[in-house]
Amino acid sequence: MSKRIETTDLNVYYGSFRAVEDVTITIEPRSVTAFIGPSGCGKSTFLRTLNRMHEVIPGAHVEGEVLLDGENLYGPGVDPVRVRRQVGMVFQRPNPFPTMSIKENVLAGIRLNNKRMPKEDQDALVESSLRGANLWEEVKNRLELPGSGLSGGQQQRLCIARAIAMSPEVLLMDEPCSALDPISTLAIEDLIAELKQKYTIVIVTHNMQQAARVSDTTAFFNIAGTGAPGKLIEVGPTDKIFSAPDVQATEDYISGRFG
Amino acid sequence: MTAKLSSTPVGSAAAQPKPGPDPKRPGEAVFRGLATGAGILILVILALVASFLLIQGGPALFADPAKLATQGYGEFVSWVLPFAFGTVWAALLALLIAVPVAIGIALFISHYAPRKLAQPLGYLIDLLAAVPSVVFGLWGSVVLAPAMLPLFTTLNSSLGFIPLFAGQVSGTGRTILTVAVVLATMILPIITSLCREVFLQAPRLHEEAALALGATRWEMIKMAVLPFARPGMIAAVMLGLGRALGETMAVTMVLSGSRNITLELLTSQNPNTIAATIAQNFAEAFGLKTSQLIAAGLVLFLITLAVNSIARWIVARRAQYSGAN
Numbered sequence: 387m388s389k390r391i392e393t394t395d396l397n398v399y400y401g402s403f404r405a406v407e408d409v410t411i412t413i414e415p416r417s418v419t420a421f422i423g424p425s426g427c428g429k430s431t432f433l434r435t436l437n438r439m440h441e442v443i444p445g446a447h448v449e450g451e452v453l454l455d456g457e458n459l460y461g462p463g464v465d466p467v468r469v470r471r472q473v474g475m476v477f478q479r480p481n482p483f484p485t486m487s488i489k490e491n492v493l494a495g496i497r498l499n500n501k502r503m504p505k506e507d508q509d510a511l512v513e514s515s516l517r518g519a520n521l522w523e524e525v526k527n528r529l530e531l532p533g534s535g536l537s538g539g540q541q542q543r544l545c546i547a548r549a550i551a552m553s554p555e556v557l558l559m560d561e562p563c564s565a566l567d568p569i570s571t572l573a574i575e576d577l578i579a580e581l582k583q584k585y586t587i588v589i590v591t592h593n594m595q596q597a598a599r600v601s602d603t604t605a606f607f608n609i610a611g612t613g614a615p616g617k618l619i620e621v622g623p624t625d626k627i628f629s630a631p632d633v634q635a636t637e638d639y640i641s642g643r644f645g
Numbered sequence: 646m647t648a649k650l651s652s653t654p655v656g657s658a659a660a661q662p663k664p665g666p667d668p669k670r671p672g673e674a675v676f677r678g679l680a681t682g683a684g685i686l687i688l689v690i691l692a693l694v695a696s697f698l699l700i701q702g703g704p705a706l707f708a709d710p711a712k713l714a715t716q717g718y719g720e721f722v723s724w725v726l727p728f729a730f731g732t733v734w735a736a737l738l739a740l741l742i743a744v745p746v747a748i749g750i751a752l753f754i755s756h757y758a759p760r761k762l763a764q765p766l767g768y769l770i771d772l773l774a775a776v777p778s779v780v781f782g783l784w785g786s787v788v789l790a791p792a793m794l795p796l797f798t799t800l801n802s803s804l805g806f807i808p809l810f811a812g813q814v815s816g817t818g819r820t821i822l823t824v825a826v827v828l829a830t831m832i833l834p835i836i837t838s839l840c841r842e843v844f845l846q847a848p849r850l851h852e853e854a855a856l857a858l859g860a861t862r863w864e865m866i867k868m869a870v871l872p873f874a875r876p877g878m879i880a881a882v883m884l885g886l887g888r889a890l891g892e893t894m895a896v897t898m899v900l901s902g903s904r905n906i907t908l909e910l911l912t913s914q915n916p917n918t919i920a921a922t923i924a925q926n927f928a929e930a931f932g933l934k935t936s937q938l939i940a941a942g943l944v945l946f947l948i949t950l951a952v953n954s955i956a957r958w959i960v961a962r963r964a965q966y967s968g969a970n
Contacts, residue, residue, distance in 0.1 A: 439857055444760070471859030481850040485872030494868065495858040545854070552858065 388415040388586040389455040389555040391436060396450035397615075398431050398440060405431050407615035409450075411605060418578060418587045420597035420624070423607035424639070428616025429590050432607070433558050436588065437473035438466040454555065471499070474549035478561040480541030482533035482548070489529040491544055492516060495552040511551055519547035520577050539570020546577065550585070557581065559589040563596065575600050594640060598628050606636045695946065702940030705933055716933040718926075725941050727904045729948065731821070731916030735896065736889035738825035738910075743833045744882055750833075751840035756866060767841065774834035782898030785827035790818035790899065793826070797911045812912040817901065822910040824900045828892055832885035839884065843877030844870055876960040883956040890949055893920040919945040 391413040398406040406428035413419045421429040434440040435448055438459060452459040459469050482491045492512045496503060503511070512529065516522040521543040525536070533544050542562060549557060559578075563571040578600045581587060591597050597604055605621040620633045631637050705713065710720045718724050750770065754763045797814050804810045851869040860868055871878075896902075902917030917925075923938045930938055 437857065439853065442853065442856060467859050467861050469859075470857055475857035477850065477853065477857075479850055481848075481854040483851060483854065483868060483872070485875075494855075498858060498860050498864055498868075548854075548858070 392453040401445040404615040417602040419603045420601035427607040427609040429607045473556045474554035476559045484534040515547040515551040519543040556586040698943035705937035705940045728919045732918040739828035742829035747836035755844035778894040782895040785899035794818040812909040815913040821915045836885040839881035843874040896921040
């Protein structure tokens with residue numbers, strides 16, 4: 387179900403501009419890894435290389451390798467579409483498909499795989515995914531209504547349900563709570579704690595308390611200045627990063643001295 | 646986030662004692678007046694057009710059928726019906742040809758073509774819209790009609806069992822199908838550029854959602870772009886249909902039409918359109934005949950109105966699912 391991610395000397399470019407430099411990191415399965423760092427430090431860009439979503443932007447490319455349980459995602463002949471079916475993603479702003487009902491949203495990924503699924507299996511998958519996203523009780527009576535009618539927090543959990551319906555190996559979350567109120571944020575954080583029993587979770591967050599609350603491992607990214615590439619400064623167990631980091635810049639950032 | 650909060654001061658409602666334009670801000674009043682005036686103007690124009698058609702066409706509408714038979718073109722409904730049919734039929738055929746092509750081009754420009762190619766291609770399409778209809782008419786009658794003949798013969802001999810392609814093939818090629826191709830070319834640019842605009846506005850957020858689920862480019866378009874663009878596409882198609890319904894010059898020059906109702910596309914017995922009939926007969930018409938032609942114009946006006954209302958209804962029906970919320 388969940389796989390280990392390893393990157394070695396990964397560089398990400400937008401055209402000729404190097405956005406992220408030489409990232410080497412191992413992300414353990416069945417754990418939550420948080421990326422923190424100031425805006426523009428490349429943490430979201432790096433996250434997007436893990437499911438090849440950065441390729442959506444023209445000119446973006448990668449040097450180095452990303453291994454998913456030993457298999458290089460950037461190897462020759464690897465189809466980005468197949469990669470994205472294994473590595474699910476939740477975005478900063480909730481983005482359920484507005485033209486689809488709640489149920490259709492959950493099934494959106496499965497329908498892409500052209501799987502002919504009997505109706506009972508579909509219903510079971512919808513229920514298990516929505517339960518997995520802690521949303522079932524709130525929406526079970528209105529599965530046929532549009533997903534855009536839900537609150538922001540509910541929409542975000544619907545997006546998580548949509549991602550886990552694909553049974554991905556890895557779940558990437560790009561600031562999943564930054565557009566949500568504190569109560570919805572708490573609901574998502576509780577959910578992350580449950581999901582890590584089944585999935586490898588990588589989360590980008592600007593909220594350091596959140597990183598401290600939800601993650602097992604924390605990676606701190608930083609940038610030397612405008613125009614310079616983002617770098618991975620330090621990675622380690624969350625307790626250690628937040629109490630006794632090895633690098634001074636990490637301590638400065640965490641204690642609020644900059645950023 | 647903070648900027649958003651501070652931009653809505655709490656006391657703003659209380660600070661304004663009474664609604665309505667502020668006397669101390671003349672610019673506001675002037676702009677409001679201009680905008681309201683422009684809005685009313687369009688209603689006035691529409692009302693004037695409708696009343697002109699009713700008043701001038703009225704004598705023919707309410708005339709004694711016997712009198713119409715001698716001084717006009719004959720009993721009104723049976724006279725106008727074939728032309729109304731021809732109008733709708735030619736426009737529908739044109740849409741059938743133009744819409745898939747237009748959507749294809751628009752999708753290519755918005756989602757497939759590299760930026761360097763997309764821009765000039767967009768300009769070219771817009772340029773096509775600037776070609777006067779008389780030029781299309783000339784091209785249709787001189788070039789396209791003879792060029793279509795071999796195709797017509799093939800269609801007739803191989804698919805002649807389908808009523809559409811049955812009958813004796815026209816010798817000139819100036820049939821309703823040729824007209825439909827000319828009309829399709831004419832409405833292609835407007836449908837294409839409107840569709841391109843709405844496709845480009847499809848939210849990046851939803852496109853990325855589809856891609857992150859492992860959608861291919863085409864699947865992403867089906868999931869995130871087309872549903873979002875649907876109302877805009879319908880509006881684009883309706884604008885194209887409106888132009889096809891009212892097109893006069895190109896039809897007049899290409900079609901050798903008469904007064905009959907037939908679905909056969911390739912024969913020399915073609916239904917004429919309302920607009921072309923008016924154009925062909927107006928110069929010699931007088932008295933009741935003029936009135937009857939204007940009444941035909943009223944019928945055309947009503948057809949266009951009906952088409953637009955149906956489009957509005959289709960768009961409104963699924964408003965809840967639109968991308969707006």
